[in-house]
Amino acid sequence: MDEQNKFIVDAMLGSLAKWLRLLGYDTLYSTSYNDAQIISIAARAKRIMVTSDKGLYRRAIKAGLRAVLLPESGVTESLARLASAGLIELRVDPSKSRCPLCNGVLKEVTDKNLVRGRVPPGALAKYSKFYVCTRCGHVYWEGGHWRNIRRIVEEAKLMSAQLAKEG
Structure with missing residues (x-):
């Protein structure tokens, strides 16, 4: 995964942040970030902002940032939407995963x-x-929980393909 997208995820999408990290994406997330900090970090670090907050999304777009507005839904659908938008690849490779807790390598x-x-x-x-x-x-x-991780990624792939068909 060379030169891949980097993300900053708002406080309402903490589970998604962990999943993006598992998939190997450099993803910033903190419940202590306020909206202004999220926009500032996204601009400074050239990160794609992911949010389910319409107001925050509008401010990011107005500021010229790359941003994604996700409907409030489960992690599987959120991953599928990011994949169908071409922002992530739904591939699990533990050797490329990042720490779900702190985003470390x-x-x-x-x-x-x-x-x-x-x-x-x-x-x-x-x-x-x-x-x-x-x-x-x-x-x-790679314990038993990896079966569940792979299952969710496969479900997201199917959902992503369906979203792509719907256009």
């Missing part, structure tokens, strides 16, 4: 000694590859 670790004591013993025994956030230190692995 994940580093692949295969030396179990580096994560011992930081993951449950069962995960340490079962998995050989881990991903450590270079910013907050959180450790991830």
